[in-house]
Amino acid sequence: MRGNPDAHELIAPGNLDSVLELLAKEPSEWTPIAGGTEIMVAHAAGRLGAKKLVSLWGIDELRFIKEKEASITIGAGATFRDLRAHPGIGVKLPLLAMAASWIGCIANQSRATLGGNLVNGSPAADSSPALLVYDAEIELASVRGRRRIPYSAFHTGYKRNAMLPDELLFAVHLPLRFAEQRHYLRKVGTRRAMAISKVALAATAWLEDGLVREVRLGAASLAPFPMRLVETEVALLGRALNAESIQLACAALQKEAKPIDDIRSTGAYRKRVAINLLTEFLTALATEGQGR
């Protein structure tokens, strides 16, 4: 244990308003900590820079899942276990349920929160590809009120996001209109559990009359942050799926993806595997033929 507990302040006001007031009063001074599965690792490694922490754990206003007719709203404090246990998510947002089941292990899923996963902003974040292809919206809260931004605009750089210093990630809104579309999600890690993603690809798609009417591709570890593969989507839209169009989509992905070499894997491997996963998805899509 290389961190010094005495060198950090941790308070737990216990309700959302108090947290927001604190963030407003001393912007950029307080670091929210939810389940701690990232922050406590840094603490143990002696690398926790944040001196003042405010606990979000146990704030029920943040830990909820509300299902409405056209959307599901997930509080930032919902754990991945909460996500897995929710029947609506399992049926209507299956990629998110899958992603939740692939996070770490049971003990991590009990504590890691959706908000924490997004704010931590790793390019390998497990929930991100699914959120991208489901057109998720992020709701941010502050003493000044609430605002929403598309999740695809949330990450602005490597471990940087669009939040203002006095804001807290409050909830994620997910429209349910993708429930009928074709789905795909695959994570490639170092092993089957407890694995940081080397690359992950999520997809939703709708074909009509053999043509691609809608397609969304979300990837982890192909860029400094999780991103939609917009160029690759453009290469597919309006096209019939055949060997040639799949080839063109792969060529677009080849150009668009910019993965790096790091301690876990190589950029070349990540890019090639992403292409293979895309091919796997599109081939299955083409074979299965028509329809949503």
Next chain:
Amino acid sequence: MSTFPAIRFNVNGEDREVRVAPMKRLLDVLREDLGLTGSKEGCGEGECGSCSVRMNGELVNSCLVPVLQAEGASVQTVEGLAAAGKMHPLQEAFLQCGGAQCGICTPGMLMAATQLLSVNAHPTMTEIREGLAGNLCRCTGFTRIFESVIAATAENREERIEEPAHAR
């Protein structure tokens, strides 16, 4: 230091109170302040699970829980498994089946298995593997740990747990 406010939680059925830095890890509080050395530190990163305890009915890595967040919680450690001088059926099964070799992963493994059986009394082999995937064992290759968990549920089930071929 007694200048810290009290943090109160229940451990193995007993109410406890500590006055320590709120960012002290629950693992260290259990081991150093409460004398419960059963939970172990294997990695400090939430990767090995040897610090696993149950908190409010959920499995957590206690090396990743700041003790302040355990305020008001009900915590169960390996020391709380046996009762009235009798080992828990899982402990008995591990003993009979060879589920413990060096024993360092065992407390955390028992907590993970307890958690698994608390939510799923008749897990399939796939579910057992998933339930224990966050607990690393370097000695057993997991084989006899799986057998121990199965044995602990054996009196409740008729069918053998088959390893699904190619399904994993």
Next chain:
Amino acid sequence: MLCLNPHAIEAGQTMNTSEKTRIVGAPVLRKEGVQKLLGQALYVDDISREGMIHGATVRSTIPRGLIRSIHYDERIDWDAFTVVTAADIPGKNHIQLIFADQPCLADGVVNHCDEAIVLLAHADKHKLREAMAAVRIEYEALPAVFTIEESERREQIVWGTDNLLKSFLLEKGDVDTVWANAAHVVEGEYRTGAQEHLYIENNGMIAEWSEAEGVTVWGSLQCPYYVHKSLLAVFDLPENKVRVIQTETGGAFGGKEDFPSTLAAHAALLAMKSGKPVKMVYDRMEDLAATTKRHPSRIRHRTALDKNGKLLAMDIDLATDGGAYSTLSSTVLSRATLHSPGPYVCPNVRIRSHAWATNTVPYGAFRGFGAPQGIFAIECHMDEIAVALNMDPVELRRRNFLHDGDTTATEQVMREPVILDQLLERALKESDFYAKREHYARENASSAVKRGMGLAAFYHGAGFTGSGERYLNSIAGLDVTPQGKVRVLVANTEFGQGTNTILSQIAAEAIGIGYEDVEMAPADTRVVPNSGPTVASRTSMVVGKLIERAGLQLVARLREESGLEERYSASEFFAACARYGAAHGEVVSLCRYEAPPNIYWDDKTYRGEAYPAYAWSIHVAQVAVDTNTYSVQVEDFWAVQEVGRILNPILAGGQIEGGIAQAIGYALYEKVILQDGHMVNNQMTNYIMPTAEDVPPIHIFFEEIPFQHGGFGAKGIGELPHDGPAPAILNAIRDATGVGYHAIPLMPEDIFAHFIAHEINVETVSA
């Protein structure tokens, strides 16, 4: 309980080890199992001594260079700290292993990253970390060597006069006369990487020093007397002024064979200087970066065969990377050499082996100790040969297997039964090898996931090589306490593999009392004799035999002197002990090692009986290679082995299963990534071992042929299972994909790189 003692044993006669036994062979419960399951077993970090403070180590940040200065920043109140450097060492600044080239603390020069330079102690662990950051060391860097090839080139001499830690030349027949006329000559080069033990309990020690008692250490360790011997030199103390006590140890695998001597010396130096007990427990990052690992290897084979696939000649060039100091590199090289020809008959063999020094953390003992490296190479090479000869790799092996009466590369005659054919048949049958191989060959054409079957055949020499056991000259035995318990007196330690249980079983069986009547004396050098280290798969065979003999010897003495009858109950036995104790003051029965007959070994020519006994095994792996992700999954695994008598089926099974899982990690998951000789993936998030979701079902089958010179017929078992999986897996990958990879760890990125390099069509067909 009434003891059934069916043998009328005379003093000194060895028990017939194929006799039916009550306790040996039974699945009795682990001796210390209950404590472990209750969470009450005390590992070193669970223990505190009164007034104890904590120690920490300041380590080199460069791989090689001179230490120009050590500066202690004024912001720290250094008077509150204990500071130790090489200058504080009362005796010799070296850790005594085989050679004495490794310093206890760096003195003016460092030869690897993370080499220990300064030790600090303080009551507050957090202040210690601040102090560590306040020690500034100035170096004059020297060019460093990081690979076998760089060391071989000798452009920089980083050890001795020529970088060579050790070399061997083993010759049988004359290989050079064979090449010209051989029907086939096949070459191959094979590489293995470093591997970390990843025991879940990190290294740790507690030390105390006093004028009266000398040095006392408690810690996580395999070999109390190795630590004892090292401390004698560092502190210049007589034997009775150093005491080493093993605490419950959370895994070792060889990683706590030599390293604890260094850590014990460090903790004891701080204890001596501070006058307080000192605890030093590494965290995972430090343990991964700074302690020993498995030797990397590069092994080149050149093999001649006749037109029927019979081996004519093997020329093997074997190189290991020993790291910065010699530690155990010479003995690892020896075992690698002796296992590199495989379980085959070959009339002409030449093995040239070299252990090279590099500026990396010294490599050390790890389960298998050179055999996994040697066996990886030969067993991958056999499949390479099979392809070259267009032969079934199974048949190729069958044609060349050793049998009773054959000689090995060291001219050792196989006088004990060799049942490789039988093991092979069983392995093929249990795995349904041929049917599956054929099925997958058809199925793979239309699948993105390619499946295959692969096999490895191997032996593992039990016990120390050649005259090693004679040199160890182990002594072990039993005593009887006034409370009426038989105690096993050994320095051999429990770290999960079952030492406590099997030695108790042997003692109970030999004497004819109950398993519960036997306990283990503490692994404390003040209490137990030096029965040798707990390594080399020697415990059940060598030490077990000593305990067996000591038990029989005790019974014989009691019959002679204390009126013990021919048949007796446990209580009558203990009554006789009480009488014996009254007459002699104590009841002790010790035995010294006796070499089996016909053990002739020449250390210079490497000829003779390399090992007193061999365990034999066949491994079969079924793999699935995903051509979209280039990942390999071991889906199923079978292991058939003959290890002599099975003393305890649960413990024996556990050893095989655990060794296989560990070796699956060695083959596919575990990679030590070094930058300038420093391990940069020194966290469990980045050094990857298989989880419960990654290990295959493991099916194990034992054949038993009791070995008369082993404890109740046992041979060694602990290391055997780590030898086979890596080549079996790579051979299965070859079966699945047509590609024979030659290096481990084999990561998906490596498979992908091969596809790209060979422009393999990476388009896949969906299932």
